[in-house]
Amino acid sequence: MxxxxxxxxxxxxxxxxxxxxxPVSVKFARDLATHGDRVALITETEELSYRxxxxxxAAAAERLGTSRRLVLLVGANRVEALVxxxxxxxxxxxxxxxxxxxxxALRSLVDRYDPDVxxxxxxxxxxxxxxxxxxxxTTVHTLHPDLAxxxxxxxxxxxxxxxxxxxxxxxxxxxxxxxxxxxGHRDRAATTLPMHYCYGLxxxxxxLSHGAGLILTGLSVADACFWDLFRAAxxxxxxxxxYTFDLLDRVGFETxxxxxxxxxxxxxxxxxxxxxxxxxxxxxxxxxELFVMYGQTEATARMAYLPPALASERPESVGMPIPGxxxxxxxxxxxxxxxxxxLVYSGANVMLGYAEDPADLxxxxxxxxxxxxxxxxxxxDGLYEIVGRRSGFTKILGLRIDPQRVEAYLEGQGxxxxxxxxxxxxxxxxxxxxxxxxxxxxxxxxxHCGLPPHTVRVRTESALPRLASGKPDYxxxxxxxxxxxxxxxxxxxxxxxxxxxxxxxxxxxxxxEDSTFVGLGGDSLSYVEMSLRLEQALGTLPADWxxxxxxxxxxxxxxxxxxxxxxxxxGSPRTLETGIALRAIGIVLIVGSxxxxxxxxxxxxxxxxxxxxxxxxxxxxxxxxxxxxxxxWRGIARIAVPSMVWIAFAQVLTREYGxxxxxxxxxxxxxxxxxPEWRYWFVEALVxFLTGLTVLLAVxxxxxxxxxxxxGFALALVGVGLVGRYDLWDLADLRYHLSPTVxxxxxxxxxxxxxxxxxxxxxxxxxxxxxxxxxxFPAGQTLxxxxxxxxxxxxxxxxxxPSVSPLNRLAGVLAGSSLYIYLTHYHVYPYVRDHxxxxxxxxxxxxxxxxxxxxxxxxxxxxxxxxxxxxxxxRPGVNSRRRRERLA
Numbered sequence: 001m002x003x004x005x006x007x008x009x010x011x012x013x014x015x016x017x018x019x020x021x022x023p024v025s026v027k028f029a030r031d032l033a034t035h036g037d038r039v040a041l042i043t044e045t046e047e048l049s050y051r052x053x054x055x056x057x058a059a060a061a062e063r064l065g066t067s068r069r070l071v072l073l074v075g076a077n078r079v080e081a082l083v084x085x086x087x088x089x090x091x092x093x094x095x096x097x098x099x100x101x102x103x104x105a106l107r108s109l110v111d112r113y114d115p116d117v118x119x120x121x122x123x124x125x126x127x128x129x130x131x132x133x134x135x136x137x138t139t140v141h142t143l144h145p146d147l148a149x150x151x152x153x154x155x156x157x158x159x160x161x162x163x164x165x166x167x168x169x170x171x172x173x174x175x176x177x178x179x180x181x182x183x184g185h186r187d188r189a190a191t192t193l194p195m196h197y198c199y200g201l202x203x204x205x206x207x208l209s210h211g212a213g214l215i216l217t218g219l220s221v222a223d224a225c226f227w228d229l230f231r232a233a234x235x236x237x238x239x240x241x242x243y244t245f246d247l248l249d250r251v252g253f254e255t256x257x258x259x260x261x262x263x264x265x266x267x268x269x270x271x272x273x274x275x276x277x278x279x280x281x282x283x284x285x286x287x288x289e290l291f292v293m294y295g296q297t298e299a300t301a302r303m304a305y306l307p308p309a310l311a312s313e314r315p316e317s318v319g320m321p322i323p324g325x326x327x328x329x330x331x332x333x334x335x336x337x338x339x340x341x342x343l344v345y346s347g348a349n350v351m352l353g354y355a356e357d358p359a360d361l362x363x364x365x366x367x368x369x370x371x372x373x374x375x376x377x378x379x380x381d382g383l384y385e386i387v388g389r390r391s392g393f394t395k396i397l398g399l400r401i402d403p404q405r406v407e408a409y410l411e412g413q414g415x416x417x418x419x420x421x422x423x424x425x426x427x428x429x430x431x432x433x434x435x436x437x438x439x440x441x442x443x444x445x446x447x448h449c450g451l452p453p454h455t456v457r458v459r460t461e462s463a464l465p466r467l468a469s470g471k472p473d474y475x476x477x478x479x480x481x482x483x484x485x486x487x488x489x490x491x492x493x494x495x496x497x498x499x500x501x502x503x504x505x506x507x508x509x510x511x512x513e514d515s516t517f518v519g520l521g522g523d524s525l526s527y528v529e530m531s532l533r534l535e536q537a538l539g540t541l542p543a544d545w546x547x548x549x550x551x552x553x554x555x556x557x558x559x560x561x562x563x564x565x566x567x568x569x570x571g572s573p574r575t576l577e578t579g580i581a582l583r584a585i586g587i588v589l590i591v592g593s594x595x596x597x598x599x600x601x602x603x604x605x606x607x608x609x610x611x612x613x614x615x616x617x618x619x620x621x622x623x624x625x626x627x628x629x630x631x632x633w634r635g636i637a638r639i640a641v642p643s644m645v646w647i648a649f650a651q652v653l654t655r656e657y658g659x660x661x662x663x664x665x666x667x668x669x670x671x672x673x674x675x676p677e678w679r680y681w682f683v684e685a686l687v688x689f690l691t692g693l694t695v696l697l698a699v700x701x702x703x704x705x706x707x708x709x710x711x712g713f714a715l716a717l718v719g720v721g722l723v724g725r726y727d728l729w730d731l732a733d734l735r736y737h738l739s740p741t742v743x744x745x746x747x748x749x750x751x752x753x754x755x756x757x758x759x760x761x762x763x764x765x766x767x768x769x770x771x772x773x774x775x776x777f778p779a780g781q782t783l784x785x786x787x788x789x790x791x792x793x794x795x796x797x798x799x800x801x802p803s804v805s806p807l808n809r810l811a812g813v814l815a816g817s818s819l820y821i822y823l824t825h826y827h828v829y830p831y832v833r834d835h836x837x838x839x840x841x842x843x844x845x846x847x848x849x850x851x852x853x854x855x856x857x858x859x860x861x862x863x864x865x866x867x868x869x870x871x872x873x874x875r876p877g878v879n880s881r882r883r884r885e886r887l888a
Contacts, residue, residue, distance in 0.1 A: 023068055023092025024145055026167045028174055028209035030090050032057060035211035038185050041079060042215050042233040044225075048079070050211065053086075060087035063132055069093055069116035069139045070361065072109065075196030076100040076121060077218040080130040082195065082204065084119045089170070093117075094143050094361065096150040096162070099196045104831075105152075112160045113150075113358050114140065142362035146352060151198055151297050153354075163297045164352040164360070172348035173300035174205035176322045180305055181237075181263060181291065187212040188260070189237035190230055192221055192244060194834075199267050202301030203239050222247045227256065234260040241268030243836050245275065246597075254282040261286070267293040267302070270386065273315035280311035294318035294386070298370050300349040303327075304384060317383040318376075324348055329378060330371070333472065340387065343376035344369055401426060401449055409448050415441060418464050420474040420481075426451065427481030428458045429465060439497065443504070453504070453533075455813075457481035498537070498550045505530050513551040518618060518631075522546060526856075527618065531577065532812040546617065576803035576811055578794050582610050583815035586791070591825045591844050597837045602787030604682045605746055605776075607818065609792045611686055612750025615693070616714065625703050632694040636687060639819060640664060642855040643683045646823045653827065667740055678738070679826050683819070685740035689747050711761055714752035718768060721745025725772055745772065746792070753796045762796050769793060813849055820855060821848025 032040070035050035048056075060083050064071060071093045073084050081100075088095040096115060098106055110118065116139045122129030149165040177183075189207045191214060193200030207214055215233045219226035221244060230238075238261065240248065245266065248254075264283065266276070271292070280290045289308035292315075295301050304327070306319030321327050325347030332342050346369045353366035377385045403419035403426065410417040410430070417430040426449070430441045438458040446453040458481065465476035499511040506520045517530060527546070535541055538553060545553060589603030619632045644662055651657040660666050664684045678684070697703050706713040723729065724741035732739040749765060756762045769792055777784050794801075803811070814821070825844035832840035 023066075024148075024167050025092050026089040026148060027171050028205060029057070029086045032086070032208070035185065038211050039188075039213040040208070041082070042188065042213060042229075043079060044217065044219075044229060046079075053083070056083045057086045057090055060084050061091040064088060064091055064093055064117060065137075066091070067138050068143055069136075070096065070113065070141050070143060071117045071119060072096045072098060072113070072115035074098055074100045074106065074118075074120040075194060077191045077195055077200075077216055078121070079216060080121075081119075082214075082216065084130070084132075085195070086208075089148060089167070092148075094147045094150065097196045097201070098152070099194065099834075108160070113162075113361075116140070141358050144352075144362055144364050146364060147361060150355060151196070151201075153297050160356055162355045164355050164363070165300055166352050166365075169300045169349050169351060170205060171209070172324060173202060173302060173322075174209040176324050176347075176349065177202055177206040177302055178210045179323045181206065181265070183207055183210045183212050183237075185211040185213075187236045187262065188215055188234050189213070189239070190215040190226075190233075190235050191217055192239050193241065193268075197268075198297040198301045199239065199241070199295070202295075203237075203265075205301075207237075220247065221253075222251055227251075231258065231260075236260050236262040237265070238263075239265045239267075241266070241836070242271045243838050245271065245279070246838070254279075254286070258286070258288075261288045263289045263291055263308070265291045265293055267295055276315035277312050280308065280315070283308070284312075292317075292319065294384075296370070296372060298351045298367075298372075299325075299345055299347070300351070302349075303345045303347070303370075303372075306383070310383070314379075314381070314383055317379065317385050319383055321345070322347070322349075327376075327378075327384060329376065332375065333474075335375070335475075337377070339379075340375065340377045343372045343374045343384065343386070345372060346370070401451070406445060406449065410441070410444070413444060415444070416464060417441070418472045418474065418477045419445075420477045422457070422478045422481065425481075426456050427478050428456060429477045429480050430458060430460050431462060431464045495550060495554060498534075498553065501533060501537070502530075502550065505533065511550075514549045516549055517546040519547075522618065526816075527614070529812060529816050531580070532808055535808075575800035576808050577800050578798050579610050579613055580811055580815045581801050581803075582606055582791050582795060583818045584811035586610070587814055587818040587821050587848075588841075588845070589787070590822060591829070592841050594825065595829050595833055595837045595840050595844075597841050600783065600787065601777075601781065602784040602791070604822075605743060605784075605788045606791035607682070608685070608743055608746040609750035609753070609788075609795055611689075612747035612752075613754045613795055614750075615690070615747075616710075616751045616754035619690075620697075620706065620710075625697075625700065628703070629694060629698055632690065632697070636690045636694065638859050639683065639690070640687050641859060642820065642851075643680065643687070643823055645855075646851070647680065650827050680823070681738045681740075682822065685743060686747075688740050689744060711752065711755040711757065714748065714755045715764075717748040718745060718752055718765075721748040722768075722772060725776070742776075746788075749792060750795060753792070756796065765796050766793060769796075814845065817845075817849040817852035820852030821845055824848045824851050 032050050033054035037049045037051055039047060040050040040053040041048040056079075064084075064087055071084075071088050073081065073088065073095055075081055075085075075097050085095065085097065087093075096109065096113060098109055100121065106120075116134070116136050118131075118133040118135065120131055120133070122131050146166040146168070147164055148167040148170055150162040151165065153161055153163055183206055187207060187210075189203050189212065191200060191203065193203065195201050195204060204214060213233070215230060215235055217226065217229060219229065221227075221238075221240070235258070264279070266279075276290070276292055283290045290311050291308060292306040292311060293302055294304040296303065302322050303325055304318045304321055306314065306317055310317070310319070325345060328344045328346075329339070329341035330344050331338075335341060350370045351367055353360075353363060355361060355363075374386050377387050379385060401421065403421055406419045406426065406428070407417055410419075410428075415430050417428050420427045426445065428441060428445060430438070438460045441460070442453050442456045442458045445451070445456045445458070449456075461480065465473040465480065495513050499513065499515070502515060502517070502520060503511045505526055506517075506522055511520065517527070522530060531541065531545070534545065534553070541553070542548060586603035586607045589600050590607075593599050593601050593603070615635075619635055620628060643664060647657055647664075648662045651662060660669055661678075661680070664680070664687050666678045667681065667684055667688070697706060721744040724731065725743075725745045727739075727742060729741070731741045749769065752765055753762075756765060769789055773789050773792075774785050776788075821844065824847055828844045828847050829840040832843050
C-alpha cells in the first residue's frame, strides 16, 4: 500500500524532525517469513529457506537499530550483503548501495554523504566476516520518510549524483517485473549481475517478492563452476547485459543442456537485432523464452519489455510499457514526425528525484514523470523503438562537446552553422558568403574544442538545413557532413593549402613548396594523420610521398586525378596502408587481451616489426649523416619522454614502479621468476633498439655501408638479431619472448621489409619468418605465433589493404595513438573492467588517444628547442636543401 506524500512536511530549517516519524518498510523484505520453508538462497556452500533468511535479516535489523540512520552498504553477491540490504529495507533505514570493487568510489561517497553506518566485508574477504562500522548512534541527516534506497546513476559509479528511490518504487517495480515474467515460487534465478547495479538488484527484488529462489553467486557465466551450480540448483532464469551474451557465445550456451531453464532476460543496453532474433530462435528450440527489456536506474529498473513471441518478429524494439507504467512522446526540436520524440515514462516506479549532496536526502518527490533522454518511435503495432539520444552533449575522444555552444561560437566568428554529434565526430554544416572555406571552419572548430581536425566533419551549403517548421534539421546536418569530402577545388589541394596542412600537423613554420614530410621532421607518429589527410585532399598517393616535395605531390595529383573527376563519397572503396592497419589492429589486440575482452596475443610483436619498417622509412632518409642522426634522436625522444612522464605519473598514483622502471631501465637489472611481468617491455625494447642503432649509424663507415646496400645492411642486422633470438650469448630475461635481445630480430625483419625491392628478397624474408617465429613463445601458443607470422608477412608483401573511408579514419586515430594507448591502458581498464570489459576497451582506447593528443602537442613544442640546442645551424629549409643538392 502506498504511503501518503509527505514532501510538504520537509522542515524549512533543515532540522531532523523526520527522524521521529515511524519507519516505513518495503513489503517484500518485511514479509520474508510468510514464504516459510521454501528455498530462498542457494550458494556454493549452503542453502537457506525463507524462514532462515528472515531470522538472519531480523538479527541484522536489530544490529542496525531502531533509530533511523543513513546506512552505506558495500554491495556484493554474498549472503551477508543481501541480509543487510533486506535488514535496512525492513527497519526503514535509507540505504546507499555501492560497488564492492572500487575503493575510490567508496571513499568518494563516504566523504560526500557522511553515512551514519558503513557495512562492508572484512579484510579476509570471507562470506561471514562483515564489519558494521557504526559511526554514530543517531543520524546527523534529515532523512525523508519515503526514502529507501540510493543508487548511482547508470555509467556514473562513484559519482556524487544519486537516484533517490522510495519504498513504493522498489515494491511496485518488483511486482511489475514478477507479473510479466510470471515468477513463481518454483523459479530459481542466478545473480549474474552485481547487486549494486539496478538490473541485478531488480532480479533479487522481483524473485524475493514472489517467494522464488536466488542462486546467489559471484561466478561469471564464463566459469564452468557457474554452470555446475546452475544445473544443481535447478536454475530457471538467467539475466544478462549485452556483454553477458558475448560470454554466452564463447561458452556455447545455445547447445548447453539446461533442463530447468524457463526464460532469459536482456537489458542494460541495446543488443543487435540479429542477435536478439538468434537467441529468440535458440530459446524456441530449447524450450525457454527471451525477454528483451528497457529501463533506467531512475525508474528503479524496468520501464518496458518485449514479449517473447515478438522477439523474432520485432527484435529492434524495446516493446511495451511494463504493467502499471505508460509512455508518451514529447516533441523535440528537429523532429517533425508525431510518432517520434523524447520518451517520457510514468509509473509507480519513477524515482523521487536526484540527490547531489546530503541536504537532498530531506527532499520528497521532485519528479512526477521520467524524461528518459532517449528519442523513441512508436511503431504502428504500438511497440516502441529507441532511435537516438536527446542529450545535447556528445563525447569525442573522451571530451564532452556541446554542439549548441559550438554553434554560438561560430556565430560570433561570423559563420552561421548548425552542429551535431555523430558517431564520435562533430558534424558541422556552415553557410555564408560564396566560397566559404570548409578547411578554415574545420580548423576554427578544432581549435575551439581542442579536437584533432580529423574528428570534425564540415560541409558548406548556401543555406542552413531547416525543417518545414523553420527549426534546425539536425538529421540533415549529420547526413550532409557524412558526405563531406575535399573536392579538387578546395584550398587543401593547392600549394598554399598543402603547406598549411604540413605546418599544422608537423607544427612547423617556414614550410615551402619544396618541403617534404621527412625533411620537416615527420616520423611514424605523425605519418598516419598526414597520409590520411593528404589522401583525402589528393587521392591516391605515390609510395615515396614522405620524401616527395609538396609541388611534386600536386603534379602527381594533376596527372592521376584530373579536374572534374568524380568526388570520393563517404564509405566509397579505397585502400589503407598495411602498416597503419597493423598498428590499429595490433593495439586493439593488445588492450583487448589484457582486459580481457578476448585473448588474441601477438599484437605487440607485430608492432615491433612495424616499428622497424617505419624506422627505415622515416629515420634513414636524407643525404647528410647529421640530418639522419638528428631525426633519430628526435624519434627516440618522442617515444621515451611521454613514456617516462606517464610511468612517473603512474608511480605517483600506484607506487608500483621504481626509478629503473621510470627511466626505462627495467631490463638492465636481473629479476627472479617471482617478479611480476614488466608491463612496458615493448616501449623499453623500442627505445633500446633506436638508441643502439643511432649510436651504430653515427659511425661513418657503417653509415656509408647502409647507404650503399640498404637491403644487405638490414639483412645483416636480421642475422645479428637471430643470434639474440636463440640467445646464443645467454642474455635473455627469464621471460624469454619479452627480452629485448630476443625480439630484436622482429624489428630488423621489419626494417628489411621496408628495404626489399624484389620478389626474391621478399621470399627470403618470408622464409626467415616461417623458420624463426615458431618456438618464440611458450608451448601451446599456436594462435600467437600465427598472428605474428601473418602480420609480418602482410608487411613484407602487401603495401595496402582494401578499405573504406570510415574505416580509414578509425584506423588512423588508433594507429596514430598506438604508443599512447599502450602506455595508458594498464591504468585505465581496471577501473571499468568489472562494469563492462567492452566499455573498458573503448575507454582505454579513448583516453590513450586523448593522452596522445596532449603529448604530441607538448613534444612538438619542446623538441625543436632540443634540436636547435644540438645543432642550431641545421633546420629544414633553403640552406639544408642547397647542401643536399650539392651532395647529390
